[in-house]
Each structure stands twice: as structure tokens, then as C-alpha cells.
Amino acid sequence: MLTVLITIFVLAAAAPMLHRLLRGATGWALALPVVAVTAWFATLVPAVSGGEVILESRPWVPALGLDLAFRVDGWSLLFLLLIAGIGALILIYAGGYLHGHRHEGRFFGFLLLFMGSMLGLVAADNLIVMFIFWELTSFSSYLLIGFNHEETKSRAAALQALLVTGGGGLALLAGFILIGQVGGTFSFSALLENADVLRHHALYLPILLLVLAGAFTKSAQVPFHFWLPGAMAAPTPVSAYLHSATMVKAGVFLLGRFNPLLGGTDVWHTVVTGVGAATMLTGALLALPQTDLKRLLAYSTVSGLGTLTLLLGIGTTLATKAAAVFLIVHSLYKGALFMVAGAVDHETGTRDVRSLGGLFKVMPITALAAGAAALSMSGFPPLLGFISKELLYEAKLAAPSGAMLITAAGVGANILMVAVAIIVGFRPFHGARQLPAKPMHEPPLALWLGPAVLAALALVAGLFPSLVDRPLVSAAVSAIRAKETTVELKLWHGLNLVLLLSVVTVLAGVFVYFLRQRCRALAARLAPVVRFGPERGYELGLRALTAVAAGQTRLLQHGYLRGYVLTVLGVATVLAAFALVRFGPATLWIGFEDVRIHEVAIGVLVLAAALVAANARSRLAAVVALGVVGYSVALIYGLYGAPDLAVTQILVETLTLVLFVLVVVHLPQFSTLSSPRRRRWDAAFAGVAGLVITLLVLKALHVESGERVSQYFAENALRAQGRNVVNVILVDFRALDTLGEIAVLSVAALGVFALLKLRPGARKEDR
């Protein structure tokens, strides 16, 4: 598993370079290894459906209980297959869709980065590892949604998606940490062995709510659903991949994953079912009035995600089964329809359903794929969508509580979905040609291959349900329920209530389709009300956050050097005084018997130079006097056996002087800005600070603090092949610290550079 992930991430890094080499063939070339990965996942199917759980682990930071552990059970394998399989098709599709785009290579890189993160997320066994991949998916989706980064809309949508899912991610991290505290381990497999511990713990409710917050934001559940339609600003391959089959399903994955640990309680049922039902209805209602193909699909995806959440909330074996089947169905048809929408857009230049029609003659293959996908979406036999819808109704009817309510909501949402399916899958291709007769043709192979394959899969799986039920669905359901379950799917269930509901759904859906104009009119009138929805809350929140940040910056970063120095010294003095009070008073008299003459000389020199600096009437004098202080301190270091420190001090002093000389000509005339009274205050303050620090130093001479660290380092330095202890510490014992320090230093340098270069006025000469 780790090998697979590394391969994909390496491919992601290499994609831009590969693209320069392969040009138009990049999509196909990159799809090859991904197909191989899919095939490898497929070889795992027999073992996993036989009840085996494939575990893989290697230590990463053992001290923190952090292992690169992966767990492939039925539930994750189902996702792995979907992610890699659809991912390969999307890569091919993206090659066709973005053909000749300036940043095509970069796009492939982002796409693969996302794919790797998603695979890692569903395969992770260690919760922290899972969280890291979770954040990586948010991060890479930010890059993908904002791919057209020159458009304000794209950037805003990307930021919105990142903030909403990232916020949820933080909640999730908190939840995971609590789980780690309660369960004593971050390993999911280990937690599974004591599955009841979490449910019976006092912290159960916070844990549950935090994990759910993560899942709901990611899977665009009400009230966080608004980011998904916004994310349609992304190029279509992104929507087809992230917003249909993968990223938005991560929340659903999480729910299924944690069902054995957190599920089954009353809170779980109420919250998950309720939010799922609300999302299902909201999505369906908001979808119908849309006229943009992609927004139609986005809202219907919200509805589909609501359905999945609802089913996992019900949590019966039947509902879980329905969820697993619907997950496959939804990924197949929604991925296909998104790709169709992109292909239509690519060929005609519009995605507005009102101005599309009669495209069947121009692009028959795309039209056929779209039709099949739409049939699957509306639950027509013999497609897999039909089986799924039968199961949905069966599960909802058998729900332990509120069955009638849930079923009614489900039927309502599905009716609307049928109407949407007709609008998306049939409307653009049939009826009169509405577009101006510009030359149009079937999109290239790369653009129709994806939808065709996905639609064909939906058909084949519908005709031969045994292809998916035992190998995939059984294992997935077993993993969610944490007990062995066998699933058998049938196309024909006999004449019963469920079938009746299906028929009613389709008929009513067709009816609603013909009413769509009126729905749009109604929605237009309701628009002012909808504006006060959760998206408004997001905007207000964002504005408040920036306002707070600005206020805080004004308060702390006021730009007065005197204030900064006062703050730093003040805090240090108070802390030092506190330490003194705790450890008792210092010995004041240390005796001057063995003081040598040159030491006294240096001391006098430092004092004199400091006084000169404080009273200097010219800037140069002040700088030079400060330099004298610095060099004298370096002398003291040198005298007391710290040559490294002394050399460093001298060099730093020299560089500071050089920098000062460079900028001194730009500085305004030296002037005394503070009033005499203020200066007296400063002097008093400096005096107190100096006194406290002196006392602290005197005290430090007499504090015995157990074993001396220097002893250890001195003894072990030779083992590390060095005699200079300071340097050995820097580059060997504490090398990681040093690495962090130089990284921070580099970032700081870049910041300084940016500040210097981006000042107003400095910009012109830069160009």
C-alpha cells in the first residue's frame, strides 16, 4: 500500500515534466500506472471478500504511537477501487478536456496528488495518518478548484471549500485526539477490538460530534452544503472526480468507518439520520431550478450524499447494504454525467440547459452514455440504479424509527432526482437543435471514453448483480457492521410495495420535469430568502475574522520600536522575577578575590560603551558604541572558554554594522523623539530589568540542577566523531532542531525580502 502511495505521489511530482515530454499523450500515459494500481486492488478482492483484512504497518514516529499503518477491509477496498478506477478515466478525460491548456502538466500533478491523498485516507489504519491524508485531500482540492487562479470566482470558491472542509478537519483532529486519549491508541484496528469502550465513555458525545463535524463538512451536509455548488468553478474533470465519486464521499467513508466504534446509539441515529434527510431534501429542492448543467449535478450530488448519510444513520443491515450499493451506483452515474456535462460544454461552449437541445445527432456516443447514466440515476431497470433504489426503499421502509417519514422524504427527493436526470441526461440531446449551426462533432475519444465506460459498468452490474454483490458489497457491509454479512442482489424482487414506489417515483419525476419552468419561476421569487442561508453565515464569519485579525494586528503590531522593546523586556523581567521569587533570593556577594585586571577592563569598557550609546547625539556614534558592547561581550565569551560563541558574536556584530552602514544614509535625521520625562521612565524601566536579570544570573550560579547535561554531551561527542561539542550538538544530536531553525530562518528572510520589495514606491524599480 505504501509503495502504491509513494508511486502516485512521485508521479504527481513528475507530472509537469512528463507533460513537457509527452504532450498530448500525458493523460493516457499517466492513466496506465493508475490502471495497474486498480488491477492490483482488484486482485485483493477475493481475499478481502473472504473476510480477510489486509494490514500493513511500519513505524514512523514510534515514540508518539504514530505508525504508517494501513488497513484494507471491504469498506476501504470498495473506495480504493472507485478512486483508482474512476481516477484513471478522469486522467484520460482531463487530457482531452484541458488539451493545450497552459498549465495542463500542473493540473495532472494536482490530480495525482489528490488521488494519492484519497487512497491514503481510505486505507489508513492509524487515525493520525488518516487525518494527515484527510487534510491533504482538502489541500489538493483547494489547488484543483482554484486551478483557474486568475479568476476571482475560482479563488473565492477554492478558499470557501478549503475553509469549510479545513474547519471540519480541525474538529476531526480534536475528535481523533480524544479517541486516542480514551481508547489508548490511534490504531483503528486496535480500537476495533474494544469497540464498546468509546460508546460507554463520558466523552462519547464530544467525540461523536467532532467526528461528525468533520464528516458533514467534507460531505457537504446541511448546513455546510453550500461549498459544493460553489466548487463548480473548478474545471469539469475536477468536479467529475472530486465532487462526485471521491472527496465528498470521504465524509461518508468516515461515517462507515466509525460506525462500529461510534454508531448504534440514539444520538448517532437521530443526528446522522436527521442531517442526512435534511440534506437529501435540500439538495433535491435546490437542484431543480438550476439551469447550469454542473450546478444541477452539484445539488443532486448534495442530495445523493444526504441519502448515503441517512442510510448510515439508520444503520440496519439492510440500510448499510443499500448505502454500499448506492455508493457504487452514485459514483458511476454521477461521474459519467459530470464528464458528459464537460464534453457538451467543450463542444458547444455552453452548459445552460435552456439553450441546449438536439445534440444526439452530433454526438451519439456521448448521448447514449448520458442516457444510460440518467436512467441509472432515475432507477430504471435493468441498470444498477434500479436495484439500488429498490434497496433504498426497502431499507427506509424497514427503518426502526420514523420509517414513514423517512420513506416519504426519500420518495420526494427521488422524484426530484428523476426530473433532474431527465434535464441532464436527455434534455440536451433530444428535441429541436437550439444552438446556432456552428460546426460541432462528437468529442474526441478521451472525452467520451470515461462516461461510456462508467455507464456500461452501471448496465453490466445491473444485469449481472452477482458481479458486485458478493465480491464487493458483502465485504463492505461486513466492515461497516463489523460482523460477517452476506449480500445477494437481485434485479427482480417481485410485485410489492417497493416496486410500486419505484414506479410512482419515475412517473411523478416525469411529471415534475414538465413543471420545471414553473419551479424556476418560483425559485427566482424565493431567491431573496435563500440569500439568508448558511452561505451568508459563512460570509459574515469570514468578514468578522478578518476584522478581528486587523484589530489585533493594530493592537500588537503598532510599529513603535520603543513599544516592542518595552513589551519584550517587560515580559522577560516579570518571568525572571517570578523565577527569583520561587527559588529564593540570590547570593549577592560572590567575592572579587580572583578577578583579573583584564576582566575588570572589559567590564568597564562594556559599561562605558553602553552609557555612550544611550546618550549618543548621532546615529553613527550610537551604532559604534553598541558595536563596542557587542565585541566586548565576545571577548568575555572568548575568555571563558566558548570560542564558538565568541566567533559567532563577532561575526553577527560585524554583519549588523555592515547592514547599518548600508541603510544609515536612508534614515532620517537623528532626533530625540521622546520627552525627557519619558526618557526618565525608560531609564527606570531599564534599570529594573537589568537588576532582575543580574540577580537571576547570580542565582543561576548557585542552583544545582541534578545531572549536568554538558557532561553527557562531552562524553558522547567523540562517539559522534567530533571534538567540538557545540557543533556536534548542532549537526548531530539536535540536528532536527537545527533543520527546523534554518527552515524558519529562510522563511523569515523571504518575509523580510517581501517587505522590502513590496513597499509602495519600491515596486516600480523592481519591474
Add this chain to the structure above:
Amino acid sequence: MPLQLAFSIVLLVRGHNEPGGGFIGGLVAACGIALHGIAFGIPAARRLLRVPPPMLIGTGLLIAALSGLPGLFQGQPFLTGLWGGSVPTLLAGQLKFGTPLLFDVGVYLVVAGIAVHLIFTMAEDQ
């Protein structure tokens, strides 16, 4: 100036046994280049350096980070020091090669890069 650069490298490589090391070496190198800049003008110093200073910073960070990998591949924690052979040198005594030396080279480049970068930017900012 060449003397100063040479001295900075001596400081760098002997750092493990005698006073010196990447940080100090980097500062000395930066001082040398800054001196050149003050004497002959910043453009001349830039030409002397050949690469833009941010390049030094990036390369240094990369080298320092990469020097941690060999240890990782041998199944030891990241940044574990590994030592190879050694050659005698005139000024730096016995010079041993190893990942900590590589790490120090990274530190040297980062420090020199940052100092030079700051000095150049400030000096050109008029």
C-alpha cells in the same frame, strides 16, 4: 576576499573538531561577499556569486534535509549521523566525510544565502 571565502570553508569543514562550523562559516562567507559588494558595488558582488542568493537558501535547506535520508534508509531515525572515510587536510586536520558534514554544508549555504540576500536587498534599496 578570496582568502575570506577560503577561510570560511576551512571553518566549515573543521567545525566538527575545532571551533567553526556551518553557521560561523556561512557568516564569514557572507561578510566576504558583502565586503566585495561595498568595495566594487553590489552588481559586481552579484556577478561574483553567480547564483541568486535565494537559490543558496533553497539548495542549503534541501541538502540539510536530504542528509537526513541515508540514516532513514538504514532503518535508523531521520538525521542519524553516518560516517565514511576520512582524508588528511592541511588546515582542517583529519577531514571525515559523513552526513553531519553534509548537513553542516546545508547550514552554511542557508546562513550565507540569507545574510547575503538581506545585505544585497538593503543595499540596492536606494
